[in-house]
Amino acid sequence: MYCDAVAEWSVLLASLDPIASSATPDAVAAYGRDVRLRFLAIGGLAVLALCSLLLDVVTGPSSMSPLTVLQGVFDPSSLTTAQQAIVWQVRLPYALMAMMVGAALALAGAEMQTVLNNPLASPFTLGVSSAASFGASLAIVLGVGASFIGADWLVPLNAFVFAFGSVLALQALARMKGSGVENIVLFGIALVFAFNALTALVQFLSSAEALQQLVFWTMGSLSRATWGNVGALAVVLAVVAPFSLLSSRGLTALRLGEDRAMSFGVDVKRLRFLSLLRVSLLSATAVAFVGAIGFIGLVGPHIARLLVGEDHRFFLPASILAGAVIMSLASAASKIIVPGVLMPVGIVTAVIGVPVFLVLIFRNGGRA
Numbered sequence: 001m002y003c004d005a006v007a008e009w010s011v012l013l014a015s016l017d018p019i020a021s022s023a024t025p026d027a028v029a030a031y032g033r034d035v036r037l038r039f040l041a042i043g044g045l046a047v048l049a050l051c052s053l054l055l056d057v058v059t060g061p062s063s064m065s066p067l068t069v070l071q072g073v074f075d076p077s078s079l080t081t082a083q084q085a086i087v088w089q090v091r092l093p094y095a096l097m098a099m100m101v102g103a104a105l106a107l108a109g110a111e112m113q114t115v116l117n118n119p120l121a122s123p124f125t126l127g128v129s130s131a132a133s134f135g136a137s138l139a140i141v142l143g144v145g146a147s148f149i150g151a152d153w154l155v156p157l158n159a160f161v162f163a164f165g166s167v168l169a170l171q172a173l174a175r176m177k178g179s180g181v182e183n184i185v186l187f188g189i190a191l192v193f194a195f196n197a198l199t200a201l202v203q204f205l206s207s208a209e210a211l212q213q214l215v216f217w218t219m220g221s222l223s224r225a226t227w228g229n230v231g232a233l234a235v236v237l238a239v240v241a242p243f244s245l246l247s248s249r250g251l252t253a254l255r256l257g258e259d260r261a262m263s264f265g266v267d268v269k270r271l272r273f274l275s276l277l278r279v280s281l282l283s284a285t286a287v288a289f290v291g292a293i294g295f296i297g298l299v300g301p302h303i304a305r306l307l308v309g310e311d312h313r314f315f316l317p318a319s320i321l322a323g324a325v326i327m328s329l330a331s332a333a334s335k336i337i338v339p340g341v342l343m344p345v346g347i348v349t350a351v352i353g354v355p356v357f358l359v360l361i362f363r364n365g366g367r368a
Helices: 004-017 018-023 025-058 066-074 083-115 127-143 153-175 183-203 208-218 227-246 247-253 258-262 268-290 298-307 312-337 347-365
Strands: none
Touching: 018 127, 025 066, 025 083, 025 298, 025 312, 066 083, 083 227, 083 247, 083 268, 083 298, 083 312, 127 153, 127 183, 127 208, 127 268, 153 183, 153 268, 208 258, 208 268, 227 247, 227 312, 247 258, 247 312, 258 268, 298 312, 298 347, 312 347
16 A cells, blocks of 8 residues: 555656656556546545435435435425425435535544544444534533534534534644654554443433433434534535645655654654644534544445545545445434444444454554
8 A cells, every 4th residue: 555655656746747748658658547547536435425414315204205315306396395304304304414524524534544643443343423412412411512513513513512522632642752653543542442441331320211312323314404504514624625635745744654744844743733623623623513424434435445546636536425325325324224224323323334444454454
């Protein structure tokens, strides 16, 4: 993987250098073919994302046919009042939230894996989701949170604060003198165990009603998706994603190692700090609205890496689309696995992610 990254970066430099370009026409031609294939792969993922979004919208327990639902999306007046409520207040917000949560978590996972130089890094495995679960548990069970916030926003706000705080803790450790990537990963794992233990303590002290709500939240669910939540996450994603793409060359160089990246003129400390800041905003916002969704930030980037390689100009957009596809398909599957029952989508993503996670562990065991 690192050899591939070296080759890609070397060819990229050659393509930007007229002298090197004239000396290596075959390499530049091969690079051009690779670029076209990568654009084709990204285009294919975009088509899959659109298809999975439509599948998610037309899937559900109601008796409406898929054609009726699609017609209602483009012409709401063709539906009855009840059907309009189902399509526009339930299915569309759910489907759009699923797609954007998948995109946000996959982008966060892609940047985490790069700046921490660890293929197993993701918001779920480094404690962000666990911190959000603890924050939500305080709001659900004990009512702890900002008193001036309405009840509908208390749980997501508490979850966001704790998730954001966990990544800020990772950032603080990353900026400490002498702290390596290994220490950051180990600290993230420690956060997972610590917040899981605290959440279990809150569950032990909770009432039966609060416990049911908390357990459902920790499983990850789209049932709280509203147009307001969709808009908030869309704004965060629209603001953060362009800055990630602008950092793509530096992130590609970082895959070659810190020393090589610095030799290319990359400010590694600044790059890592800004990247973790973006990760904190993306993951904390996504997890705050839908609960603990595991493995999207792990699986999405690895699928993208298999399709387009390590060049982050292509890897980051592919990760966004791959995460959106996986989450949309998981959302659709959660509606049809048990007819008439909407399963927590976090269960479905775990079923998908656990086998991939185990494969990654065994593949990287020799380098761990």
